[in-house]
Amino acid sequence: MAKKHVSELKPLEEILTVWDVLTPDERQFLRNSYTVHYFKKNEMIHCEGEQPTHMMILASGKVKVFKEGVGSRSQIIRMLKPGEHFGYRAIIANETYNTTVTAFEASTVYMLKAATFLSILRHNNAFCYRFLEEMATDLGASDARTVNLTQKHIRGRLAEALLILRKNYGLEEDGATISIYLSREDLANLSNMTTSNAIRTLSNFVNDHIIAMDGRKLKIIDEEQLIKISKMG
Amino acid sequence: MAKKHVSELKPLEEILTVWDVLTPDERQFLRNSYTVHYFKKNEMIHCEGEQPTHMMILASGKVKVFKEGVGSRSQIIRMLKPGEHFGYRAIIANETYNTTVTAFEASTVYMLKAATFLSILRHNNAFCYRFLEEMATDLGASDARTVNLTQKHIRGRLAEALLILRKNYGLEEDGATISIYLSREDLANLSNMTTSNAIRTLSNFVNDHIIAMDGRKLKIIDEEQLIKISKMG
DNA sequence: CTAAATTTGTGCTTTATAACACTGTTGTCA
DNA sequence: TGACAACAGTGTTATAAAGCACAAATTTAG
Numbered sequence: 001m002a003k004k005h006v007s008e009l010k011p012l013e014e015i016l017t018v019w020d021v022l023t024p025d026e027r028q029f030l031r032n033s034y035t036v037h038y039f040k041k042n043e044m045i046h047c048e049g050e051q052p053t054h055m056m057i058l059a060s061g062k063v064k065v066f067k068e069g070v071g072s073r074s075q076i077i078r079m080l081k082p083g084e085h086f087g088y089r090a091i092i093a094n095e096t097y098n099t100t101v102t103a104f105e106a107s108t109v110y111m112l113k114a115a116t117f118l119s120i121l122r123h124n125n126a127f128c129y130r131f132l133e134e135m136a137t138d139l140g141a142s143d144a145r146t147v148n149l150t151q152k153h154i155r156g157r158l159a160e161a162l163l164i165l166r167k168n169y170g171l172e173e174d175g176a177t178i179s180i181y182l183s184r185e186d187l188a189n190l191s192n193m194t195t196s197n198a199i200r201t202l203s204n205f206v207n208d209h210i211i212a213m214d215g216r217k218l219k220i221i222d223e224e225q226l227i228k229i230s231k232m233g
Numbered sequence: 234m235a236k237k238h239v240s241e242l243k244p245l246e247e248i249l250t251v252w253d254v255l256t257p258d259e260r261q262f263l264r265n266s267y268t269v270h271y272f273k274k275n276e277m278i279h280c281e282g283e284q285p286t287h288m289m290i291l292a293s294g295k296v297k298v299f300k301e302g303v304g305s306r307s308q309i310i311r312m313l314k315p316g317e318h319f320g321y322r323a324i325i326a327n328e329t330y331n332t333t334v335t336a337f338e339a340s341t342v343y344m345l346k347a348a349t350f351l352s353i354l355r356h357n358n359a360f361c362y363r364f365l366e367e368m369a370t371d372l373g374a375s376d377a378r379t380v381n382l383t384q385k386h387i388r389g390r391l392a393e394a395l396l397i398l399r400k401n402y403g404l405e406e407d408g409a410t411i412s413i414y415l416s417r418e419d420l421a422n423l424s425n426m427t428t429s430n431a432i433r434t435l436s437n438f439v440n441d442h443i444i445a446m447d448g449r450k451l452k453i454i455d456e457e458q459l460i461k462i463s464k465m466g
Numbered sequence: 467c468t469a470a471a472t473t474t475g476t477g478c479t480t481t482a483t484a485a486c487a488c489t490g491t492t493g494t495c496a
Numbered sequence: 497t498g499a500c501a502a503c504a505g506t507g508t509t510a511t512a513a514a515g516c517a518c519a520a521a522t523t524t525a526g
Contacts, residue, residue, distance in 0.1 A: 067376060069384040070466035077376050093369035098377060121365070125358040128365060132354070135368040136326035142375040143300060143310055144331060149383045150425045151302040154513070184474065192383045194514060199475060215474095215522090233303035387483070417504065427484060432505055448492095448504095 009036075012110055015059055015083050021126035030120075035111050039063075039103035045087075048100045052090040055117040058082050061107025062169075062180065065099045066189065075149075076190040077142075079104065079180065081169060088131070091117060104186075149192045152233035157191040158201045159230035162211070165190075166220060174219075181216035242269075245343055248292055248316050254359035263353075267343050272296075272336035278320075281333045285323040287344040291315050294340025295402075295413065298332045299422065308382075309423040310375075312337065312413070314402060321364070324350060337419075382425045385466035390424040391434045392463035395444070398423075399453060407452075414449035 012034055013019045013027070022030065036059070039045055045056070048068060058080050065086060066076045077099055080086060090097045091114045121128045148160055162178070169179040182190070188198035202218075205211045210226055212219040220226060245267055246252045246260070255263065269292070272278055278289070281301060291313050298319060299309045310332055313319060323330045324347045354361045381393055395411070402412040415423070421431035435451075438444045443459055445452040453459060 067380045069380045070389075073384055075380045075383065077379075089369045089372055092365055093373055094366075095370070095373060098373050122358065122362060125355065125361055128358055128361045129355060132325055132361060132365045132368065133327075135365065135372055136322045137328070139322055139368055139372045139375060140326055140328060140331050142372060142379065146310070146375065146379045146382060147300045147302045147308050149379060150308065151306055156303075183472095195473090196475085196515085197513065203475080416502095428503090429485085429505080430483065436505080 009059055009108055010082075012057070015110065016057055017083060018127055018130045021130060022120070022124065026120055026124060026127075029116070030112070033113065033116050037109045037111055039107045039109065041103055041105050043103045045101040045103060045107075045109060046097050048097055050097050052087055052097055053114055054111040055088040055091060055114060056086050056112070057110040058084050058086065059108040059110050062104040063101050063107055063109075064104045064186070065101050067099050074189050075192060076186065079165070079168060079190075085134070088117060089135070092121070092131075092135075152230075154191075154193055154197055154201050155204070155229050156231075156233040157193065158187070158198065158205070159210075159226045161187060161191040162218065162220065163226060163230055176212075176219040176221070178218050178220065183216065242292055242341060243315075245290070248290055248343065250316060251360055251363045254363060255353070255357065259353055259357060259360075262349070263345070266349050267345050270342045270344055272340045272342065274336055274338050276336045278334040278336060278340075278342060279330050281330055283330050285320055285330055286347055288318065288321040288324060288347060288350040289345070290318050290343040292341040292343050295337040296334050296340055296342075297337045297419070298334050300332050307422050308425060309419065312398070312401060312423075318367070321350060322368070325354070325364075325368075385463075387424075387426055387430055387434050388437070388462050389464075389466040390426065391420070391431065391438070392443075392459045394420060394424040395451065395453065396459060396463055409445075409452040409454070411451050411453065416449065 012030060016030075019027070039061070045063060046052070060082050063080050063086070064076050065078050065080065066074045068074050086101060087097070121131065149157060152160065165180055165182070166178050171177060172179050184198045184202070185195045187202075188195045191198065193201070202211070202213060205226075206213055208222075208225070210220075210222045210229070212221055245263060249263075252260070272294070278296060279285070293315050296313050296319070297309050298311050298313065299307045301307050319334060320330070354364065382390060385393065398413055398415070399411045404410060405412050417431045417435070418428045420435075421428045424431065426434070435444070435446060438459075439446055441455075441458070443453075443455045443462070445454055
C-alpha cells in the first residue's frame with residue numbers, strides 16, 4: 001500500500017501551480033532541492049512558535065491549519081487539499097509560525113528550504129507576484145472570516161463552515177456528500193463553537209431537512225436554505 | 234489653515250516607505266502620476282463592494298478600515314496612521330473592496346492608479362517583495378485577531394484593543410495618554426462588543442486602577458495588568 | 467476479542483453579553 | 497441662546513451559547 005501510495009504521487013512540477021513561471025534553471029534547481037515527507041494521521045507537521053525552515057506543498061492527503069486559543073480551545077484557520085502551499089507566510093514575514101499544522105489524514109508533503117524559496121521569490125518577479133496574489137486573496141478571506149465568526153450566530157457559523165468545506169473539497173460521486181469527514185469536534189473548532197453545540201446544531205439542520213447525516217458523512221440537501229442561514233447570521 | 238496643512242504635507246517620496254527600491258525612472262513616473270485628495274472627518278474614502286481604482290497612501294490624518302457585519306454592527310479591522318498603505322489588497326487579489334475606509338479625522342491621501350501600481354509590482358521585484366512582506370505580516374495579524382476576538386472575554390478584548398492602539402499610535406508627551414481619541418462606539422467596534430459594554434468595561438478598568446479616563450483621553454496606568462488581562466482572555 | 471478510550475448524543479444549569487429603555491452631558495448650528 | 501442631535505453612562509431584562517454531567521455508540525489497542 002505504501003508502494004502504491006508512492007507510485008500515485010504526482011511530481012513537484014505537477015503539483016506546484018506556479019511551476020510555469022519558473023525559468024528552466026530554476027526548475028532544475030527545484031527538482032534537485034525539494035524533499036518528500038510522509039505524515040501519519042494526526043501527526044504534527046509544524047507547530048505554533050517554531051522557527052520556519054521550509055516552505056511546504058501538500059502533495060497528497062489533507063491537513064488542518066489551526067491556532068491554539070484560550071483554554072485549550074483551538075480555532076481551525078483553514079483546511080488544505082493537495083496542491084496548496086503552507087508554512088511560507090512566517091518565512092516571508094520573518095516571524096515564527098503563528099499556526100500549527102497537523103495531518104488530518106495520512107499526507108505527503110514536499111518541502112523546500114526557506115532559503116531556496118526566498119531566493120526564487122527575490123529573483124523571479126512572476127513567482128513573487130503569484131504569491132502576492134495568493135496572500136492578497138487569503139488576507140481578504142481572513143478578514144471576512146473574522147466578521148463571520150464574531151458576529152454570526154451558531155447556525156450561521158456552522159452553515160458557513162459546511163459551505164466552505166463543500167467549496168474546498170467538493171462532493172463525492174453521489175453529488176451530495178461533502179468529500180471530507182470531520183469529527184464533530186473539528187467542525188466545532190472550524191465554526192467557533194463547542195462540540196455539544198456543533199452536534200446540536202447539526203441535528204437541527206437534519207430536522208429542518210437542510211442536511212442529511214450518516215456518521216461523519218454530511219450531505220447538503222437544501223443548499224439555498226443553507227446559504228440563507230449563513231448570510232443572515 | 235488649509236494652506237498650512239498643505240505646506241506641512243510630506244511629499245510622496247518621504248511618505249512612501251518603499252520609495253528607495255524604485256529605479257530613478259520609476260520614481261519620476263510616480264512623481265508625475267499620483268494625485269492628492271483631501272477628506273473631511275467621517276468622509277468615506279472607499280466602500281465595501283466597489284471596484285478598486287487606486288492604491289492609496291495616507292499622507293496625514295487617521296483613517297479606519299472596517300467591515301459592515303450582521304445588522305448594522307461594524308467591525309473595525311484596523312486603524313491607519315500616516316505612511317501606511319491601503320486599498321491595494323483588492324487590486325492585487327482582483328476583487329472588489331471587502332472593507333470600507335473612512336477618514337477618522339481630516340486626512341490627506343495620495344492615490345496611485347491601480348494600473349500604475351500593478352505595473353511597478355510586475356516589473357520591480359524588490360517593490361513586489363516589500364508588499365509581499367507587508368501582506369504576510371498583515372495576514373498573520375489578521376489570523377491572530379480572529380482568535381482574540383472570538384475566544385477572549387470582553388475584558389480581554391478591550392485590553393487588547395487598548396494595547397494595539399497604544400502600539401500603533403504611541404503616547405502623548407505625558408508618556409501615558411494614548412495618542413488617539415476614539416468614541417466609545419468605535420472602541421466597541423474595534424473590540425467586538427456593544428457600546429454599553431465598552432463603557433462598562435472601561436469603567437471597570439478605571440475602578441481597578443488599570444487605566445485612567447478623561448473623556449476620550451485614555452491613559453494606561455497598569456500596563457502589566459492590562460497585558461495580563463489581554464492574554465488570559 | 468475483550469477492555470479501554472474516544473466520539474457522539476442529550477438534558478439541565480449557569481453565565482456572559484446583547485438588547486432595551488432610560489437619564490444626564492456635551493457640542494453644534496440656525 | 498435655545499433646540500436638537502450625538503455621545504456617555506447605568507440599571508434591568510432577555511437569551512444565546514458555554515459548561516457540566518452522564519449515557520450510548522463507536523473506534524482503537526493490547
